[in-house]
Amino acid sequence: MTVTSYNHASTNLVGKFTQSVRRIVQDVKDEGTSSGQTKEEVIETNERLRGVRVRLDENYDTAKKALVTLMARYSESKSQRNVFTRYALLKAMIKV
Template sequence: MKELSSIKVCLLVGASTNLVGKFTQSVRRIVQDVKDEGTSSGQTKEEVIETNERLRTVRVRLDENYDTAKKALVTLMTRYNESKAERNVFTRYALLKAMIKVS
């Protein structure tokens, strides 16, 4: 039974790690883009407005990625909790395997 527990943990961690990894990579890329643009000290009013608009765009992109990752993780957690109702080990394993492939 311990082997089955480690299998399901590995399956869940594998799926969520991929999503979290993609999200983290996206955040790093966006943060680097913002760093490359420099600081706002000494900028004109128009430059500050442009910088603010770019930062708002970045925030929207981050929010979309965050929402996607959160939705996927919540779905995985819900499906995993639903799979606990299945008493047949082989059927439950098949459910978990399908859950990971879909996500």
């Protein structure tokens, strides 16, 4: 995988993570408060929120891996003595 294709993939992962978080936040907002709900409704709400948490954890892990890899590539770029070569590496890392 080239640096450019990796950057596109990591940008895509961050974009997917952002979209997932927005959907999850909206789902939670749509739930409303649990006051006045029956026991069964509270259990159902709790199960839905657990599912939301699982989805959020998976997306968080994906985004974290992308950022850790980006940080590692940045650290590796510091070993380049040639300024122009390093600049090209950094530019490829942040290109959208």
